[in-house]
Amino acid sequence: MINLHDIRYVRVGTPDLDSAIRFTTDIIGLQLVAREGKAAYFRSDQVAVRGDTRDHTLVYFQGDPADQAIGFDLHNPDDLDAVGAELERTGHPVHFGTRAECEQRRVKAFIASHDPSGNCIEFVIKPYHSGTRFFPGRDAGVTHFSHIGLNTTDAPRDEKFWTRLCNARVSDWIGDAALLRIATAHHSLALFPASRPGIQHINHQVEDIDDVMKSWYFLKEKGVKILLGPGRHPLSTAVMLYFRGPDGMTYEYSCGVKHIMPEEEATYRPRQFPFERYAVCMWGSTPDPDVSAFPQTEATTITPLRAVIY
Ligand SMILES: [Fe+2]
Known part of the structure; x- marks a missing residue:
């Protein structure tokens, strides 16, 4: 069993780094903490909310938008070698990060591998924290990076990867999509059926419903495409708003996500x-009909709802 602590970061390529930086700071409201070479690092965590501040939670780098990776930190740093062996044993070749690659990720060490759909997953140990306070690019009320939607080309198969090989638990299903928790939040990962791998959406939590609604007006005024919401997901109880980001990536703000506490684990039923x-x-609320312009999930091959939710 690969014992994950929680989701840590996403890394996404972009052909236009300057535009991605502007959107991430001026529109989403994250903090640009470093620009090194062809990569930009963004922070999203308020100390008071998580009790810590991850050094960064999002990286945009000059490259192909399909070049993506999702980082998860391991519960026990001593597990890294065993995790590598377990991945190899179960048919998932691994790459141990070089010193330069670790420095790029601000981690002590990591292993890169792929889930069965082909999504690049990085298992990291001792990721760096920051001693400085989160200073948002705009007052969007972002409190932390919370979860992603991830494409799956075979939902039952990938659900097993995350729940049997790793320690994720199903919180609920909607259709074939499993919403998986790793820590206490209702989901850190949501697996959405699609014809190819990729990050389906990136979620940041905001402080309260006022932030969701203020951003709705703000985004419309800025000409940002609203994809779904404002609304409330009945599964997680989160109030949400989805919008289009750089290179077709879908971003989400939400607040009020349900938590499933350790003492509830034994009796919780998805x-x-x-x-x-x-x-x-x-x-x-219903998704914007223009989901065909949403490349990550090849929305024309799946239902519009599947293209944007959760
Ligand atoms: Fe979501």
Whole structure:
């Protein structure tokens, strides 16, 4: 069993780094903490919310938008070699990060591998924290990077990868999509059926519903495409807003996500929801019909709802 502590970062390529930096700071409201060579590092965590501050949670680097990686930190740093052996044993070749690659990620060590769909997953130990305070690029109310949606080309198979090989637990299903928790948040990872791998969306939590609604007006005023919301997910109880970011990436703000505490683990039962409108949004918001411009999930091959939610 690969014992993950939580999701740590995402790394995403972009052909236009300057534009991605502007959008991430001026629109999403993260903090640019470093620009080194062809990579930009962003912070999102308020100390008061998480009790710590991750050095960074998002990296944009000059490159192909399809070149993506998701970092998870291991619960026990001593596990790294065993995790590498377990991945290899189960048919997932690994690459141990070089010193330069570790420095790029601000971690002591990591292993890169792939989930069965081909998403690049990085298992890191001793990721760096920062002693300085989060200073947002705009007052969007962002409190921390919380979860991603991840494409799966075979949902049951990938669910096993995360829940049997790793320690993720199913919190709920909507259609074939499993929403998986790693720490206490309802989901750190949501697996969405698609025809190819990729990050389906990137979520940042904001402080409260006022931030969601203020951003809704702000984003519309700035001409940012709203993809879903404002609304509320009945599964996680989070109030949410989805919008389009650089290179077609979907971003989400949400607040009020349900937590499943350790003392509830033994008795918690995941629920199955149908893939229908009011399971996606109990307020009845519907996705923007222009989901064909959303490349990560090849929305034309799947239902519009699947392209943007959770
Ligand atoms: Fe989400």
